[in-house]
Amino acid sequence: MYVCRQAGRQAGRQAGRQAGRQAGRQAGRQAGRQAGRQAGRQAGRQAGRQAGRQVCMYVCMYVCMYV
Structure with a gap:
């Protein structure tokens, strides 16, 4: 009984861990x-x-310089 319980706990823990990880x-x-x-x-x-x-700056500069 005790061994079964422990094994069950361990299996449960591992399954829980894996599910949690995924x-x-x-x-x-x-x-x-x-x-x-x-x-x-x-x-x-x-x-x-x-x-x-x-682009706006370049256009403005170009317009201001050459117009």
Whole structure:
């Protein structure tokens, strides 16, 4: 009886650990994907803004210099 109980506990622990690991991995992956998407969007927006500003500056400088 005692041996069976211990074996059951160990098996339960191992199964729990593995299930926990897998669930953690999946959750981590999903969270990573979402975070990556959001970061990508923000980075894209900022890059777009900066590029837009630079283009405006160059155009303004060009117009001011040559007109």
